[in-house]
Amino acid sequence: MTKHVLLNNVEHKDLRVITRRAAQYGDDVMCALTFPAEFRSVQAHYPIFFRKAADSGQFQPFAMLGFRDGENLFLDEQGWDATYLPMTVERQPFLIGFQSGAAGAGAERQMVVLVDLDSPRISQTEGERVFLEYGGVSEYLQRVNSVLGAIHAGIESTPPFVAALLELDLLESFALDMRLADGTDHRVAGFYTINEERLAALDGAQLERLNRAGHLLPVFMVVASLSNIRALIERKNRRLGA
Amino acid sequence: MSEAVERIVVVGGGSAGWLAAGVIAAGHQSGAPGAAQVTVVESPDVRTIGVGEGTWPSMRDTLRRIGVSETEFIRDCDASFKQGSKFVGWVTGGNDDQYFHPFALPQGYTEADLVAQWQAGHADIPFADLVSYQPHLCRLGRAPKQIATPEFAAVANYAYHLDAGKFGEFLREHCTTRLGVRHVVDHVTGIVPSDSGDIAALETKGHGRIEGDLFVDCTGFASLLLGGHYQVPFVSRQDVLFNDSALAVQVPYADERSPIESQTIGTAQDCGWIWDIGLPTRRGIGHVYSSAHTTDEQAEQSLRRYVAATAGAAAAAAMSPRKLGFRPGHRAEFWHRNCVAVGIAAGFIEPLEASALALIELSAAMISDQLPATRGEMDLVARRFNESFAYRWERIVDFLKLHYVLTCRRGSDYWRDNCEPATIPERLRELLVYWRHHPPSRYDLPRVDEIFPSASYQYVLYGMGFRPQSSVCARLPGDAERAEGFFRESAALTRRLLAGLPENRVLLEQIGRHGMQRI
Numbered sequence: 001m002t003k004h005v006l007l008n009n010v011e012h013k014d015l016r017v018i019t020r021r022a023a024q025y026g027d028d029v030m031c032a033l034t035f036p037a038e039f040r041s042v043q044a045h046y047p048i049f050f051r052k053a054a055d056s057g058q059f060q061p062f063a064m065l066g067f068r069d070g071e072n073l074f075l076d077e078q079g080w081d082a083t084y085l086p087m088t089v090e091r092q093p094f095l096i097g098f099q100s101g102a103a104g105a106g107a108e109r110q111m112v113v114l115v116d117l118d119s120p121r122i123s124q125t126e127g128e129r130v131f132l133e134y135g136g137v138s139e140y141l142q143r144v145n146s147v148l149g150a151i152h153a154g155i156e157s158t159p160p161f162v163a164a165l166l167e168l169d170l171l172e173s174f175a176l177d178m179r180l181a182d183g184t185d186h187r188v189a190g191f192y193t194i195n196e197e198r199l200a201a202l203d204g205a206q207l208e209r210l211n212r213a214g215h216l217l218p219v220f221m222v223v224a225s226l227s228n229i230r231a232l233i234e235r236k237n238r239r240l241g242a
Numbered sequence: 243m244s245e246a247v248e249r250i251v252v253v254g255g256g257s258a259g260w261l262a263a264g265v266i267a268a269g270h271q272s273g274a275p276g277a278a279q280v281t282v283v284e285s286p287d288v289r290t291i292g293v294g295e296g297t298w299p300s301m302r303d304t305l306r307r308i309g310v311s312e313t314e315f316i317r318d319c320d321a322s323f324k325q326g327s328k329f330v331g332w333v334t335g336g337n338d339d340q341y342f343h344p345f346a347l348p349q350g351y352t353e354a355d356l357v358a359q360w361q362a363g364h365a366d367i368p369f370a371d372l373v374s375y376q377p378h379l380c381r382l383g384r385a386p387k388q389i390a391t392p393e394f395a396a397v398a399n400y401a402y403h404l405d406a407g408k409f410g411e412f413l414r415e416h417c418t419t420r421l422g423v424r425h426v427v428d429h430v431t432g433i434v435p436s437d438s439g440d441i442a443a444l445e446t447k448g449h450g451r452i453e454g455d456l457f458v459d460c461t462g463f464a465s466l467l468l469g470g471h472y473q474v475p476f477v478s479r480q481d482v483l484f485n486d487s488a489l490a491v492q493v494p495y496a497d498e499r500s501p502i503e504s505q506t507i508g509t510a511q512d513c514g515w516i517w518d519i520g521l522p523t524r525r526g527i528g529h530v531y532s533s534a535h536t537t538d539e540q541a542e543q544s545l546r547r548y549v550a551a552t553a554g555a556a557a558a559a560a561m562s563p564r565k566l567g568f569r570p571g572h573r574a575e576f577w578h579r580n581c582v583a584v585g586i587a588a589g590f591i592e593p594l595e596a597s598a599l600a601l602i603e604l605s606a607a608m609i610s611d612q613l614p615a616t617r618g619e620m621d622l623v624a625r626r627f628n629e630s631f632a633y634r635w636e637r638i639v640d641f642l643k644l645h646y647v648l649t650c651r652r653g654s655d656y657w658r659d660n661c662e663p664a665t666i667p668e669r670l671r672e673l674l675v676y677w678r679h680h681p682p683s684r685y686d687l688p689r690v691d692e693i694f695p696s697a698s699y700q701y702v703l704y705g706m707g708f709r710p711q712s713s714v715c716a717r718l719p720g721d722a723e724r725a726e727g728f729f730r731e732s733a734a735l736t737r738r739l740l741a742g743l744p745e746n747r748v749l750l751e752q753i754g755r756h757g758m759q760r761i
Contacts, residue, residue, distance in 0.1 A: 052759065053390070054388070054389075054390060055389065055752070056389060056752065056755070056756040057388070057389035057391075057752065057756055057757075057759055058756055059759070166759075166760070171761060173761055192761065
């Protein structure tokens with residue numbers, strides 16, 4: 001269950017957030033939504049794939065953390081075994097909401113911070129303080145605010161990025177067949193990635209358009225991220241061996 | 243006249259003309275330098291028919307072949323998804339009398355004797371319900387795919403219901419803007435023969451002579467070139483299939499949330515049957531009947547009763563049906579000299595199994611695939627074409643007749659006459675005897691591209707209540723278990739698909755909002 005409320009320094013003055021990473025806090029996910037501006041950081045650790053949203057069929061990029069539902073191979077007893085957390089993971093239990101401006105003061109929608117009070121991360125006794133003693137914003141909350149801002153801008157930039165890929169036929173479906181250390185065969189399907197043959201065949205004008213729109217760098221970041229598949233399979237094999 | 247076949251002139255627009263033009267143009271890069279040029283000559287005052295129409299799943303391949311987007315097709319043609327047909331009242335006319343003819347093949351088709359095991363262990367369950375997930379999807383109004391399924395790909399095999407008038411316009415736009423098809427809007431005032439007896443050109447009111455190497459007659463009932471100019475005789479099939487009249491109406495939904503049916507519904511009447519096709523914005527309903535057995539007034543009353551029962555008294559009172567008369571049958575040949583007829587110009591029969599558009603697709607594909615390079619080759623291609631489509635018309639007549647001959651309805655001369663052996667084609671009579679001990683199979687329908695697959699014959703045959711007699715031959719060892727395995731597979735698939743597939747209207751709204759992906 002989730003219970004999203006507007007964050008404020010009166011009702012939530014004593015609110016603390018557990019930032020440890022563990023399955024009990026909902027970190028047991030096989031992938032995390034990402035966005036082009038984050039690809040550079042994400043590709044250093046995780047493969048980046050595209051999947052279709054179930055309710056719209058629109059392509060969305062994800063950092064891949066495991067091979068089946070609920071499997072996050074970066075989680076262990078010590079926490080999250082990587083130096084970069086995808087922002088959509090880091091933001092928990094906060095999210096962005098929108099509120100109409102005060103009556104009469106123009107209909108500008110304002111970005112506000114919501115918190116999920118039913119999240120297992122919520123605590124009164126342990127974890128990061130959200131507000132300072134006299135209601136000031138903690139360093140932790142400042143960081144959360146900037147993460148939420150980046151996610152918001154990033155997710156808005158995804159549709160034009162995907163549209164540019166589709167227009168140039170740069171996406172292709174991708175099935176991952178692997179044989180694990182225990183001899184079992186597995187197939188992960190339903191993912192899409194960059195068609196490198198098509199990418200290599202783009203002409204100068206097409207590349208220039210991609211580059212001017214800021215899409216070229218993230219395209220290559222997706223290509224580079226595929227090197228992490230081997231490392232992810234290794235993580236899986238280590239787990240099977242353990 | 244030039245020896246090379248480079249100028250293809252399609253006479254008449256509509257679904258037939260534009261589909262033929264689209265398939266030929268896409269297959270031969272019409273408009274490119276040195277390529278064959280396709281021209282469509284369309285009369286300025288064409289009467290769009292505009293009733294809802296059903297297709298076969300082959301339409302998905304045809305649309306992909308001519309390069310249209312399925313998203314745009316669905317948005318522009320008021321199209322919905324069709325997963326087969328439901329026949330109501332054909333066996334006894336009783337309250338629970340209905341059966342499905344789904345597009346999906348039975349699970350494990352040809353891999354086990356499903357029919358024998360159905361009779362041995364599950365004779366109380368309708369055949370289609372046991373061997374296929376699709377009737378269950380249809381009963382709950384489910385779509386055949388999800389929004390994340392790529393264009394033209396299916397989770398459950400499907401075709402379309404569409405607005406034929408809008409479909410013609412959609413194809414015209416695509417043909418003229420993307421496929422390099424030349425569009426001439428003009429009246430054809432005459433046909434100019436060459437010395438050899440071929441057609442050399444069309445005489446038009448405003449564009450003078452339009453010359454061509456191959457003429458495709460898509461002029462509908464007029465059959466201007468094949469029937470009119472060449473006097474190719476018409477072969478009536480009314481001795482087998484009696485229906486020669488139709489009354490069509492458009493009926494609005496109760497509200498914009500009303501569910502859209504997943505299949506064409508064909509409901510038997512005293513002297514014919516009523517089609518009911520659910521488009522996203524309205525239903526297309528019509529009564530097909532035999533003028534020898536009933537009057538227009540009685541047919542209209544039946545139609546009004548049906549509309550009142552399914553859409554309410556107000557809709558029934560408001561309807562003003564449009565009458566359509568037709569001769570069931572086809573031309574004695576379809577390709578004569580340098581003229582080939584496609585669509586109604588070649589023939590027309592009651593729309594019981596949506597064969598009209600499927601035949602157009604098959605005709606257009608064969609013309610395009612085997613397009614003669616020279617006039618010298620054309621007679622060979624014409625002979626093949628005629629042989630092929632004569633065969634197809636025979637199979638259509640057989641298959642449609644199969645829907646009638648097993649009925650237990652005896653309330654009117656119409657149904658009694660339909661069961662008269664003299665009205666049943668000999669090949670069908672023989673097969674009905676053979677099918678007592680063998681299910682319909684590919685041996686009965688040996689061609690690679692049969693218009694109706696043998697599974698369709700099984701669905702209709704057993705849906706109509708035909709029960710095979712147990713064979714004297716022993717079955718293969720393990721066959722019963724294999725068949726049972728497929729029945730379980732079908733049940734498991736049903737549960738999984740019901741859990742994952744949205745209702746038709748939900749999917750159509752998602753397509754309207756987001757579009758489908760090409761991959």
